[in-house]
Amino acid sequence: MDLSVRIGSLLLKNPLIAASGCFGYGVEYADVVDLSSLGAIAVKGLFLSEREGHAAPRIVETPAGMLNAIGLQGIGVRRFVSEKLPELRARNATVVVNVCGTTLDEYVEVSRILSDAEGVGAIELNISCPNIKEGGIQFGCSLNGTYDVVSAVRKVTRLPVIPKLTPNVTDVPSFARAAEEGGADAVSLVNTFLAMVIDIETRQPKISNVVGGLSGPAIRPIAVRMVYECRQTVRIPIIGMGGIADARDALEFMIAGATAVQVGTANFVDPFIWTKLVDGIRDYLQRHRIARVSDLVGTIDTHASATERSGV
């Protein structure tokens, strides 16, 4: 059975990727997970320099989900390359670096530094963080901005370039198309949904940033729909995510059109989820006599009759 999938020039041993911001820099999990057993690890978003992020409280739970406004705290790309990358390399992890920027030049510069470093597998362009004012989202919410960032980074790196799209726009597929036209090797979606929670007793927002990004099982059906729509629109691979909590959820994204998937919030609940996901996918492929997981991608059947669908 072949679990490997290809994202541009990057070959993943399985389609499971730890979602950015939900797995630290990977090294934090070395004690509990064999880092080389994951398809890849998308590390916490990195700017050129260090950032302290927002004040606590930074998260609050919601029905079947959570809201976060971390504010992209991070050690900056140079410290990442010198302090974290060597250990990730030693542990044979496939590393996707989530790249942030407040300006187009910053995206380019961070990507250039990563391209010169040893052990980076791909660049995921975070143009979709809903929690910071300057940068990022201003590119991700404009078709021209998306095209400009992707094509500028494309020019300075041979690594696969994977813009990460926001769901907080009317038409996600048009952004996937802008990314494809800019030269992206794949797109990943979705980042979190802008949301808020208020404490009615104090009438204060429950996180310090007032608004934050919603993740977890609550968002899954919307994310699946967005992956499905983008699959109809672009030819490049899609990395799907949003609320995956077990193997069935991962398979659902792949059937909708995702070549690989990322898992974020569910890793908080169960850091040992990865072997369970791999086993569940294997089981399914066996049961359905599918030799390669990549053969499952985009196989959704939308022509079934009503009686077939209801299982009668």
Place this chain on the structure above:
Amino acid sequence: MPVDVAAEVIVNRALSADYNLVALAAPAIAAAAAPGQFVMLKANAGFDPLLRRPFSIFEILRDGGGTPSALTILSKRVGPSTNLLYDARAGQRIACLGPIGRPFTIVDAPVEGWMIAGGVGLAPFATLAESLRARRVETTLFYGARRAAELFHLDFFRALGVALVLTTEDGSAGETGRVVAPLDRKLAARDRQAPVMLYACGPEAMLAATARIAARHQRPCQVSVERVMGCGLGGCYSCVVPMRGEDGGRHHVRSCIAGPVLAADQIIWD
């Protein structure tokens, strides 16, 4: 190295309308745990609530041969997860990930160990008291609660030879008022040459007051902080505490992996 155990509830004892004590069969975690460490618990399957919650390890229970067999959790109801824990039934299984976090640094005699606990902040001090007393360290527990009925486990500490200084807000036991008041007085009365290590756990305002008092009397102080935590393993950056770095700047430190025990004089209490 933390492990995840589907730990059976051995017994769940209600201590008051808010507090309960749950014993969980988690021998591997109990055997590895050090005072100040915590576990991440989830008492329900499914998504509501979704995330685990951090709890200090209260006691380590041992079998007849002295081998650690279980741990207990002292919990106070404040929301959905602690309600589930309050209502947990014997035989039920609770997902228990641990032990996690940087433990207390344990002093040796002649340094004295003074523990300052507010409410459910008593939780890390049962195991700490055992470790300190095992080293024959003179140990005092300053323990404040709302009322006498919410001062728990006093006999446990007495049996270990821990001196108790009790306060209640309503005056129903010990001194009336906040626990930091007697701490301040006793530090003022103490010989400067006689070393003391302060250990504090409780509400944020109490920790901040303890840190100020420790600084004023120039005593080292380790605090166990409590923050909203997403994962407990350093993955999410939710549980940060603002601290002064070596560069003098303000840094957000993840309390799950750099803590929960932190040096009071490095925390920025704003």
